[in-house]
Amino acid sequence: MLKSLSYLLLLLPMLSAVAIAFAPTKSAKWIAAASTSVIFAISVMFAWAFTGWSSGAIAPLDAVTPILPEFGINISLGASSVGVMLILLTAFLMPLAMIGSFTAIREREKEYYAWFLVLEATMLGVFLARDAVFFYTCFEFSLVPMYFLIAIFGGAERRAASIKFFIYMFFGSVFTLAGLIYMAVQYKLQIGNGWSFDLDTLVAFSSNPEHMSKSQQFWIFVLLMTGFAVKVPFFPVHTWLPLAHDQAPTAGSVILAGALLKFGTYGVYRIALPAAPVGAIELDQFFAIICLIGIVNAALICWVQHDVKKLIAYSSVSHLCFCMLGMFSLNSVGTTGAFMYMINHGLSTGALFLCIGMIYERYHTKDMDKLGGLFRRMPVWSFFMVFFTLSSLGLPGLNGFVGEFLCLMGCFTADVDAVAGYPGLLGPWYAIIAVLGLIVSAMYLLIMLGKIVWGPLREPLDHAHTSHAASALPRDLSLREISILTPIALVSLFIGFYPNPMLAPIGKDIEESLASYPKLVEEYRQNGSLVWPESAKSDGVARTELDTPTMAKSR
Amino acid sequence: MIELASLSNLTAQALGTFVPAILSDATSNGIPASIAAPELRWAGLILLLPVISAVLCGLCAAMRVKSKLPGLITAVSLVASFGLTLWLFLSLSNADGPVAARTVHLFDWITLSWEPTHQHAATRWTSVTAPFALYIDSLTLLWMLFVTGLGSLIAIYATEYMESDVGKGYARFFGCVSIFLFAMGALVMGGNLILLYLGWEGVGLASYLLVGYYYTKPSAVDAAKKAFIMNRIGDAGLALGIFLIWVNYGSLEYSALFEAMQGAGADGASASWTREAIPYLIMLGAFGKSAQFPLFTWLPDAMEGPTPVSALIHAATMVTAGVYLIARLYPLFELHPHALETVAWIGCFTALLAATIGMAQYDIKRVFAYSTVSQLGYMFLGLGVGTSFGAVYHVFTHAFFKALLFLCCGAIMHGMAGQLDLRKMSGLRNVKGFGIISWTFLVGCLCLAAFPFSSGYFSKDAIIGQAFASDNPNFNFLGWVAVLTAGLTSYYAFRVWFRVCGGPTKYEAGDEVHSDADEAHDDDHGHGHAPAATTHHAAEHWHPHGPRIAINAVLLVICAGALLAAVPAYNAMSGGSNWVQRMVAHSSAFEGAQLHDAHGAEHAHHALSFTGIQDVHTATSVVASVFGMAGLLIALYLHLLNRSAADHLRNGLLSNSLTRWLPIAMENKWYVDEIYHWTFRVPLWALAHVSHFADKNLIDGVVVNGVARLPMDLARLFQPLYNGVLQGYAATMAGGLALILAWVFWIWMQGV
């Protein structure tokens, strides 16, 4: 059951993409909407049937299709509760994004919807993958549909944006590939049992002090993180995001923020942290500081943005750094918060992009200086905009709060709860700086609201002339648009008031996948370093060091 | 509606006289353990009703209902909510058994627990739980009674006040009011700090939405933004405080928390900064919400909202949340006497500062806004000097009289087309329809000015008296400041009343008559209700109109409430006990050991001993009354008998180079906004631009694009080598060959 559902999750989008390619243009959007809805239904069934909720362990779905058995590469699927949640998120956002594009996309429709379905397949693949290469394949191939979506359907600078997006991402992820291969090669050389690219096997192997020395772990972590950091995106490597978001079509931004960015955070959680605990612990503070800079820097930048879409894009940077800060506090609270943040950021930022897209369809501008006081014109739209803005700034009672609060709390309490059950790193000072981001985020989001929702009515001067395209659209939101935003709002509210059904299974998952941390963290906190064999095995098993160039020892 | 109003009226009376059985004679030291009371689950309806009302209002807005239905829904549900609160109060009062708080678990909200990973782990820290649970003790009940009671009354008032917006912002207004009531309920009744935080931010949201209700006015939008952001600063402190509380006490639920705190008080050993910082961070939150220095500037601006909102949120209820917070966490503050002293200083300073500003304002709503800040300062002073009873009593009385004052202001505004300038109105008591307003207004002013034997008189006295009773000389000093401030309060309150209601009848219409002409399509705009026909020659056709039944009735009821709020004090004077004091004494806000010390000192010696009056409270009342009467008389002279003298005084001060700064600074609110602007906002704004510039040009431009360009530039570097000349290629190849050979040779030599 679970197995066939998981295959269906991967195949249905691909098949629908093919169907769209061969179907008449008019039916493209209907096929897309229908199939993404069906996929969502399947994902719900999948979650329903999923057996790993209570155990927290990764439930293998026994679906192994060998691809390159010589290298132990299979399409093997499995899911943990975190993965299933992200699958649900992705599958939930997709039909909304599709339906949201009905009026916005009027040219090359087939390509548009087909690429989106391909994108969905890759996204679901990432969250279902249990094989490192399959994971990487989906992780990487998602660039292609996104590239086309930006490059064909994007804004004025779409070409540059798409290329930058692609190369930036690709540049990062090749390091991740190198890291994954390195782990697999070490596995082969040390275990002598042939190849394996099974993620769990590799993770268990490389986190074992008998197999990986300190410096190896360190470098594995660096390699893996390079790709994930770009995807997250962390502070100095975030500059692709505003450009890509700014230029992407609305649905592209929704999916980019909603699901694609989660590849990075999910990758860190699923692979980087469990595989290289030593690297993670030693680099923890570095990454935390990077996160802090990211939070504050991006928040400040939001403040001076004129383009509302760029503003939301930068706020994404700030928010995801927040999320990663929670994760890098390495304790239960912070990591749970980080996960909640992933989901909630997907919902609220996705919804905000949808809202902005609706405005853009009507006014053909995203410039906050040209728009203002839209409450008078579009009260329903304004309601949703305000709602999701509040959710984005972490108002308790809405979804954003739970993640944000737990992230902050995890970070803050990390150095104190060593006396408790689940020691973590970081500490109050990190949280205090992060709180500044919280304040500034209220500032820029409310300024944004103050400019476009409230205040005296301001519409673009040439609106009357350019509105012929928008003439099909009502002044305020159409029923279709309302029906896109309402589910997200309801889910936001539900999560805001009843996050427990998510928290419980996640807690288990986190304990399972970060099982090696509490002990190591505590040790690190006590000694300032880790007792870890510098050279793990000295009994004649080959080891290639990452940190010494080949040349130096070639003699 | 009248029935509802009279019901609440009745209740207000009941409050004064009724002595709940369980609250009567307990003198237990410390907070009794709470009792889980699943049978009280229906109390959740108190929170649910406003939510339902908010949803229904939202539906009304969505369906573009063009009637007063939303107002009606809200009023009914709020009154029902009040009724439930009352019922809760009564049912708890009649119950037998020990005096204890009740906890009612509604549903799990945030539950996070993990297996301790090593055996040293203490059990308390292995979970973060914040159920959606109620914590009901007498403090909760006290607060909820006036929150829901005043909420209902003001909702009724607003059904009439907001009628010009029917079909436009009407549903939005009442929806937001409902949200506010829900959030305030969660804040007060919530059983843990995260739920309190939910309410805390929730009331901030409601405040944001309501202050910005007239969203087409940029000033309203700015004020709303400012309110939310300043509150957010406080909230951030509160959040950090909550984390620290968890860190130190391992729980966020009050019941567990108070237990842990009492333990901590007993050992009192650890004094790490994490513990010391808690009260200061909590204070930050309280000061943000309750508009204390340095986070007070948002409150006067928040008067941009509709007046019922000012009355409800920005005078009576929301702004007292800070007092509630500190009162609720009083056991914590008692562990940190220095923190309490800080509270006292800041409260007192704010009281004085705001009073001086209030003296110089011309906008009557602003005067009372500053007055609110000032009175809140009193409450914090009360908390700080150790009389949580005084503080809470002042909250209680202040809720009534300040709501009354604002509602009067609102009624005047409503009738005078938005006129709020006290220089442009005079003698309204004689204008037809403004009688009730004027006289209830007077009652409000009397209470505010702590006129002897008014409710404000007793509550303020409780605070100042405690300051004088204290052994701490600093507190005595603060007491003198408070007394001085009481005089100022009396002055500015009567300045308004004498100007607006006293003197010859003379008025001008407010700007809202004209504003319709200015913005022809401004369909959502409008304080008060300028008729649609006033687009031309508006001012000529305009007449002030008095309020109708709903407003007048509510004014009368609240006026009665303001007067009756003194009843508990009379009861105390006549040998009984003060009902409020008992309510406080049986809650977590009970002043523990500290107060007892002070009481011990009371009869021996106090700072007002020179008056020859033994009882410090009597002495205080005498002294404060003297100051208060002085203020009143000055106001009488300057603003009723000889109004030109006020201008002479002002001009006199202005012409003297030594004193000219004083009126200027006071009229400009001591430039606090400007100081903030230049010390925080501008540098931050500059930093934001620097960040933006750096991000765009340095990180993206130089580093990222530079890295991206590097290969290109390298390629250009090598480009001349591909010059198309055969020999050139051959030479380069041979050169490369030679270089490699040389290198190989070098390596080989090294190796051999």
Next chain:
Amino acid sequence: MTTFASISLMTTLASTDVMTAKLTIIAPEILLFIGAVVVAVLGLSRAPAVRRSVPLVTSLFLALSIAVTAYVYRLDAVYAANVPMPELGSYAKIVIAVIGILLVMVGSSSVDRRLEEAFDSGRAAFDPIRVMRGEYFAFFLLALAGAMLLASTSDLIWLFLALELASLPTYVMVAVSRGTRRAQEAAVKYFFLGAMAAAVSLYGFAMLYGATGTLDLIVMKAKLAEQTAAGGLSALAVLGGVLAILGISFKLAAVPMHFYAPDVYEGAASHTTAFIAFVAKIAGVLALFSVLSVFWTSEGLPATLTVVLWMVAVLTMTLGNIGALLQRNVKRMMAYSSIAHSGYILIGLLAGAAAGGYQAALFYLLCYGIMNTAILAVLASLERAGEEVETMEDLAGLRQRHPILAWMMAASAISLIGMPPLLGFFAKFTIFTAGIEGGQTTLVIIAAVNSAISAYYYLQLVTVPMLGTPNARTEGVHTIPSAWPRYAAVLCGLGVIVLPIGVSSLVKAAAVVGSENAASPTADSSDNQLNAR
């Protein structure tokens, strides 16, 4: 010493058997030789139909050679031939022939097209002196035969001759591929620089001979191993090795012997560019297999050679990729891309056979052949005003008029980037895996960075045809009458997309230079070598 003696004894005693076996395993090449003669003759026929059949006949011979290879490599003769890497041919020869068929399709109608049209329309009378299609395809087959011969090299003479056989025809092919001056210039550069490189490698061979006193690769390997064991390789051997490698790297277009590549690739007609890109590369790689395998000992490659190859690999991939960034001419870009891919392949060579490096390199060559042919086949199937289409500007908005070609180009370009799950990813994946297993992690990371750089220019091949807007210049772009290049493009493009499904068997098939082979280190020795570091 005794092993060496016994081996040389065995070779002399069994020499007749060995000779038969050798002739057996070069049966495919012999077939191609025959084919070359046949084709050359057919090309001179007066009948246009016969002349037109030349590409078909060429393909038939190639197909036959595939069958023959498949047959021959199941015989015991393979092991009796005393070839260092006996099974290598089974994969290499088939790959060469398969890609060869695709290349024939690409070039089938291009050579002499104008001339044939003139004959058909009667504007010119048939003149056997002027027709060149026959020669072209004869040379085509000869060069392929040379490349195939490199897969069964057993001594330096064979190696040298096979290299020359793979090279010399290509010089002519470049010259005659199209009638422009640029083609002739390309041929001149190619020839002269090729001659110089050949001289360099020949000198290297001489040094190797001097150092070991034998030309037989197996014996030479034993001798060198003896030297190593006795305290280190002689300078002569190292010098010879370095020179041989650098000379051969001309074929690979590896730094510093790569300078000809951009000019030659640009100057030659597209189909010939595709040809030299693939054939020269596989020839060079096969030759390097032979030379390097001689040097492999239980300790791996000698340090000096490792360093040289390491540097060459890094420079090759880097200079190749950055060079391509500036190009607007697609063929020139593909030249730089070819240089870069040589760099990646060198990782496999450095990693060694035991770590799967040779296997990876062979698989890489197959993938590269398909992807590269796809791009150039698209170019070859287009023309503008009788000229070849070769700049980016010509390709702008190709999708709108020739969607399939544009899609194929895009797919191949994305595959060249190394995007999973397309073919190029698996090529890179195997190389990277082998590289890391062979202890070349740093090199792999450099390669990874390089493949990110390469994304920029490959994306142009996606962006411009798929998303560009057609302009006045592209109005004139249309397909050439012959559909074969288009078929080739589609075949290659589909291969890029579809072959990953069967990638397992392709990779497995490439495992022909395994650890059981005498000429390459065993798994144990590889481990020891790694351990020794």
Next chain:
Amino acid sequence: MIDAIMNSSHVLVLATDSASDRSSINMALLLSAILFTCGLIGFLSRRNMIIMFLCTELMFQASALALIAFGKVHHDVSGEVFVIFILTVAAAEAALALGLIVLLYRRRETLDSEAWSELKEA
């Protein structure tokens, strides 16, 4: 550098052969190196394509000479066999070269290699 290589081959020759042959073989090897270098230098410095081609021939012959010399060292004939093949290949190359050169000369009427530098980096 050449010196160093000669020295090292010196060691090798010493080990394998008698002292009398040593100098003549070394001389042959030296000559081969000089020939190769001359060929290379000529190839780089001359522009006439025929001369350039002859220079590559010189390099080929240098290798051939080295092969013969080494054959002498090792008392092995395979070096000489190789030389015969080299000569054949050289002849084939010569034919090709002349053909190409004639083709080019017809186009441009010059044998200057620099005349053919149309293809280059833009």
